[in-house]
Amino acid sequence: MKIKCAKFNAAVMSRPSFDDKALINFLQNHGLCWVRTGGTPAEEIVEVSGRMCYLSFGKNRQSPRDNSAYIANLISQGHESVLEHVNWTILLSGVSRGFTHQLVRHRVGFAYSQLSQQYHDESEALFVVPPSIEKDRELFIQWADDIYKSLTTYRKIIKTIKNNKLSDKESLRELRTAARSTLPNATESKIVITVNARALRHFFDVRGCIEGDWEMRKVACAIFDLVYCDAPSLFYDFQKIEMSDGSFKLEKK
Structure with a gap:
């Protein structure tokens, strides 16, 4: 009985970036300027979006709050729609x-x-084991045995079912749809x-x-x-x- 357990990973593929040229040009055309008080690109986008609602840019228009205090005030007041921009x-x-x-x-x-389990062959699928099961050796052995049986059935279905009435693409879709019905939530x-x-x-x-x-x-x-x-x-x-x-x-x- 052999199953492979998955390793968790989370990675950022894209994050907020802020090109301030368009904003500065807009402000100059309207006789305004922005007193910047720090903040990351994401935080500055939120601040600018909030200030745009009132055109509160410049020494005479901006509150004395810095970037972080300005955002904290928005959140405390429930004005979180500007957070949707990042x-x-x-x-x-x-x-x-x-x-x-x-x-x-x-x-x-x-x-x-x-x-997609319809387009990806899961014959070599990995599985995620809950910590409460992983800590109990006897329970883990039983769990792993059940997982292995479901994977064995999956592989058997993949090798046996054929439907010559469908195109190759649709026949494969039908095959994997049938096979994936045996796979557990732990896949x-x-x-x-x-x-x-x-x-x-x-x-x-x-x-x-x-x-x-x-x-x-x-x-x-x-x-x-x-x-x-x-x-x-x-x-x-x-x-x-x-x-x-x-x-x-x-x-x-």
Whole structure:
């Protein structure tokens, strides 16, 4: 009995960038200037977007708040629509199909591109083992045996079913659709997500703190680590808390 367990990874493929030339040209044409007070590209995009609503640029128009204080005020007032202007594209691998079924329920502010089991041969699939099962040797052996049986059935289906009435492309689709019905939620998947800062804040708030969902917490914390580096002011009111089992969850401060 041999199965391969997946290793989790989260990586940023694109992040917010700010080319200020267009803004500066616009401000000059309107007799305005922007007093910059620091901030990352993501944070400056949010500030500029907020200021554009009132054209609050320049010494006589800007509040005394610096970039981070300005953003904190927006968030505290519930004016988070300007956070939708900054996006990240993140590649997740080593996650389970069970996890992605939960993740894609988040629709507003998210876009997804996931590995297709209809077009990708899963004969050498990896699997994601829950920590509670991994810690129990007897339970893990039983779990791994069941996983192996499902993978064996998958491989058998792939080798046996033929439908000469369909084109090669559609016959292969039908074959893999039939075969994937045997695969468990623990089957490893890969997914690309693009998400804006406002949607991420909601995701962290409702998903990062669910103690009974280890994988959702793990992914939420990993994404938090990635985006916090780019825009700490946008997520300043979240923190990672270590749990009794050594894993982490996200909480509002």
